[in-house]
Amino acid sequence: MSDSVGPIKQVTFPEGLVGCSDWRHFVLLDADEAGPVRMLQCLDDPEVGFFVTDPKLLLEDYQLEIPPSAASAIDLVEQEKAIVLCTLVVKQDPLVVTANLLGPLVINRENGRGVQVVLSGSDYSARHVVVGGPAEMS
Amino acid sequence: MLILTRKPGEAIVIGRDVRVSILSVDGERVKIGIEAPREVPVVRQELLDAVRQSNLEAATAAASASTVAASLRHVLSQKAPVTSHQEPPEGSRR
Numbered sequence: 001m002s003d004s005v006g007p008i009k010q011v012t013f014p015e016g017l018v019g020c021s022d023w024r025h026f027v028l029l030d031a032d033e034a035g036p037v038r039m040l041q042c043l044d045d046p047e048v049g050f051f052v053t054d055p056k057l058l059l060e061d062y063q064l065e066i067p068p069s070a071a072s073a074i075d076l077v078e079q080e081k082a083i084v085l086c087t088l089v090v091k092q093d094p095l096v097v098t099a100n101l102l103g104p105l106v107i108n109r110e111n112g113r114g115v116q117v118v119l120s121g122s123d124y125s126a127r128h129v130v131v132g133g134p135a136e137m138s
Numbered sequence: 139m140l141i142l143t144r145k146p147g148e149a150i151v152i153g154r155d156v157r158v159s160i161l162s163v164d165g166e167r168v169k170i171g172i173e174a175p176r177e178v179p180v181v182r183q184e185l186l187d188a189v190r191q192s193n194l195e196a197a198t199a200a201a202s203a204s205t206v207a208a209s210l211r212h213v214l215s216q217k218a219p220v221t222s223h224q225e226p227p228e229g230s231r232r
Contacts, residue, residue, distance in 0.1 A: 019190025020197070048197040068176040087196040100196065103189030118189050120181045126188040 011040065011107055013114045014073060018103055023048055037088070040105075052085040058099050058130055064119055066106055074106065074113035083107040088130065096132030101125055
């Protein structure tokens, strides 16, 4: 499932990302390779890029219900046609990596449209620790 | 900002379809009921703030830390249930 991104390389978020509505057009790099981490590079601002991964690799039972508002924003009819990615925050010295499981990116693989969903009914963290001890977390 | 005073049991209607009711007040806690069409997202402010903050941190980190990609891949590939995949050499990327 995590490797079945298909031919989509360009991703458009019609509403931008949460709090960052100017970031709309992206390219998903390494999309045809099976590595778990990919790069979502913003075309609107070359300084902006995200490491992203499949949240199920971090939390096996990660589940989300795509809200109807999000599904209609990207013309998603069947949930199986969605690619779900979470962004990673990477800090060095020492290396600490956290994942945003609260606000995953949902991409319709059929049209390359994406939306960032805020899972308000869930207990998922915006700073789920992937690498580095809890001592580094505030 | 429009400021209104309401009592428990009273409500406010926003537009045609959104209704915000004050259900109860207990000290500092106000219980609010929201009726809105399914296509209208209703989210607590602090969750939006957390996601926005994470977006800003993730974006800048990626811009300055592209060299971390290889080690990240390594760490995550050890977590991944399927690890038979051979990582291609760095130069083969299109």
